[in-house]
């Protein structure tokens with residue numbers, strides 16, 4: 001592990017509240033991600049997951065709370081200064097430059113980069129297919145390949161903390177599994193990961209710690225092995241949903257015993 005452990009977490013979010021105009025998207029969210037760990041934030045559509053990652057990356061200004069990286073307060077830093085400090089975001093929907101080549105997209109990520117191991121060659125070694133197709137335009141890639149380039153672009157900044165927003169979105173399950181299989185390798189190389197996912201099964205499989213967000217609040221947190229499907233279900237949908245039966249249908253699916261119908265519930269793809 002390359003990063004010295006900060007007291008608490010390498011990434012330490014404390015009492016974070018964020019408003020989009022009149023709408024409060026995050027309510028006093030706190031979490032700590034220790035160096036080299038993978039933490040997952042799960043939650044339904046609109047729970048505030050992207051807002052959390054984007055706020056950590058500096059794209060939204062919080063109305064209260066703080067964000068610390070290795071003990072240093074980065075709450076007021078501009079986004080590019082956060083990249084230089086070691087925070088990189090893979091945004092929802094990838095957001096590559098479609099007319100630029102694979103290599104040019106990776107080079108965009110290296111702007112404001114920290115020094116470190118993730119140069120172009122290391123990224124091409126990680127994604128075997130990418131070196132031979134580095135001159136291809138991003139628009140010509142499949143969704144999974146674009147996601148890989150988006151991850152490569154973030155790695156090119158040599159992040160200490162990698163923020164991954166809905167990696168599985170729009171991708172076939174087999175592609176999702178391939179991409180998720182890389183994450184433990186990244187964590188072992190010293191990259192600390194906070195990911196958000198609606199695919200609960202995938203998040204539980206890869207994370208050492210999962211947090212559930214409901215209407216901007218953390219409703220549950222803990223190691224996946226210590227959480228039951230019913231607990232996750234209630235935290236994901238809230239008590240009202242559990243009472244009207246919505247949660248019952250997908251509780252079995254979270255626990256991996258769901259029917260095909262339950263498999264269509266939010267967050268569960270396997």
Ligand code: ATP
Nearest residue numbers: 020023025043044045046047048049050051052198
């Ligand atoms: P999804 O999985 O659908 O992306 P999410 O959990 O990531 O959902 P956010 O995208 O963070 O949730 O949205 C939280 C709330 O904030 C939602 O009600 C959303 O409509 C609102 N919101 C998000 N971004 C903005 C914005 N830029 N302006 C106004 N409202 C926003």
